[in-house]
Amino acid sequence: MAEPLLTVENLRAHLFTRYGVVRAVDDVSFTVARGETLGLVGESGSGKTMTCLALLRLLPPGGRIIDGRVRYAGADLLTKSEKDIRKVRGEQIAMILQDPMTSLNPVLSIGRQVEEPIRLHQRLTRTRARAKAIEILTRVRIPAAEHRVRDYPHQLSGGMRQRVMGAIALSCEPGLLIADEPTTSLDVTIQAQYLTLLKELQDEHGVAIIFVTHDLGIVAKLCHRVAVMYAGKIVELVSVDNLFDRPLHPYTRALLASVPKSDRRERRLPTIEGQPPTLHEALPACPFAPRCAHAEPKCFERAPPVVAMPDGSMARCWKVADGSLTH
Numbered sequence: 402m403a404e405p406l407l408t409v410e411n412l413r414a415h416l417f418t419r420y421g422v423v424r425a426v427d428d429v430s431f432t433v434a435r436g437e438t439l440g441l442v443g444e445s446g447s448g449k450t451m452t453c454l455a456l457l458r459l460l461p462p463g464g465r466i467i468d469g470r471v472r473y474a475g476a477d478l479l480t481k482s483e484k485d486i487r488k489v490r491g492e493q494i495a496m497i498l499q500d501p502m503t504s505l506n507p508v509l510s511i512g513r514q515v516e517e518p519i520r521l522h523q524r525l526t527r528t529r530a531r532a533k534a535i536e537i538l539t540r541v542r543i544p545a546a547e548h549r550v551r552d553y554p555h556q557l558s559g560g561m562r563q564r565v566m567g568a569i570a571l572s573c574e575p576g577l578l579i580a581d582e583p584t585t586s587l588d589v590t591i592q593a594q595y596l597t598l599l600k601e602l603q604d605e606h607g608v609a610i611i612f613v614t615h616d617l618g619i620v621a622k623l624c625h626r627v628a629v630m631y632a633g634k635i636v637e638l639v640s641v642d643n644l645f646d647r648p649l650h651p652y653t654r655a656l657l658a659s660v661p662k663s664d665r666r667e668r669r670l671p672t673i674e675g676q677p678p679t680l681h682e683a684l685p686a687c688p689f690a691p692r693c694a695h696a697e698p699k700c701f702e703r704a705p706p707v708v709a710m711p712d713g714s715m716a717r718c719w720k721v722a723d724g725s726l727t728h
């Protein structure tokens with residue numbers, strides 16, 4: 402079998418803060434194939450954004466990668482020089498951040514902002530880069546792009562700004578796009594248009610996508626597989642169909658059980674009873690144990706094993722391991 406486009410193995414990233422060490426990414430492993438969309442879901446604070454940032458070595462101040470490997474297209478991203486990793490970020494892996502309003506520069510025209518990475522990475526003249534920027538803005542459905550290139554971010558609607566962010570991310574034709582909850586600030590119609598656009602671009606260019614979201618509807622429409630995060634760990638990695646029809650891990654089951662079956666593919670991720678843990682405190686061996694209906698003493702004492710299923714899914718749980726949780 403061909404090597405996956407992205408392979409993340411046992412990645413650990415800590416944030417060293419005033420109030421202690423936050424284990425934001427704690428032994429995370431997954432792969433993304435070329436052209437695949439992997440959903441990353443989980444409660445707020447479960448480590449989704451930090452996982453994405455760690456892959457690209459963009460952790461906030463105080464953040465450090467402690468352990469693990471990240472391979473992209475055969476190259477080890479964690480040992481590359483700062484210069485080389487910057488090239489990867491611009492040319493091979495693009496990221497759309499959680500808040501598009503703050504990611505666009507308010508004092509530069511949108512044309513400049515789309516052009517700049519193209520000029521930098523493809524060494525084009527300003528005129529050719531401008532032509533390419535107009536072409537890309539047209540592709541992301543900015544109307545009259547040849548005029549709008551001179552607009553500043555505040556002159557665009559929220560949905561347009563979102564699409565400009567998409568244009569910047571796609572301008573260098575990356576192999577992997579990381580989109581961190583890119584639709585929360587948009588109204589429903591614009592969200593739907595944006596998702597359609599992403600899907601089209603994926604079909605046209607075969608770009609792989611890591612899509613961070615709280616929205617099960619988006620997961621159902623866009624993703625091939627889903628990684629469910631809890632307390633800095635992936636607790637279940639599963640195909641979309643199995644996520645909805647045959648979830649394995651008690652956390653995933655609890656999430657889905659709190660949504661009526663007919664609504665599961667439409668709704669935002671629900672919350673379940675109890676608080677998610679704060680990640681700078683000592684946690685039980687299975688961090689979900691205090692909220693888990695199936696917990697037993699060993700769950701608090703010994704880290705649950707990662708169980709790989711024959712269909713390629715995996716779950717991190719004692720009860721899945723001993724076969725006592727069936728459907």
Ligand SMILES: Nc1ncnc2c1ncn2[C@@H]1O[C@H](COP(=O)(O)OP(=O)(O)OP(=O)(O)O)[C@@H](O)[C@H]1O
Nearest residue numbers: 416418423425444445446447448449450451461680
């Ligand atoms: N800049 C920061 N400094 C210190 N701790 C942080 C920082 N950013 C996030 N954290 C902590 O790191 C952990 C993981 O946060 P992360 O932002 O990855 O969560 P998330 O799953 O993306 O949540 P959300 O769904 O709310 O975006 C949390 O415990 C959070 O409090």
Ligand code: SF4
Nearest residue numbers: 687690693700718719
């Ligand atoms: S290991 Fe134990 S506590 Fe953790 S999810 Fe499985 S059954 Fe629940």
Ligand SMILES: [Mg+2]
Nearest residue numbers: 449450451499
């Ligand atoms: Mg986040």
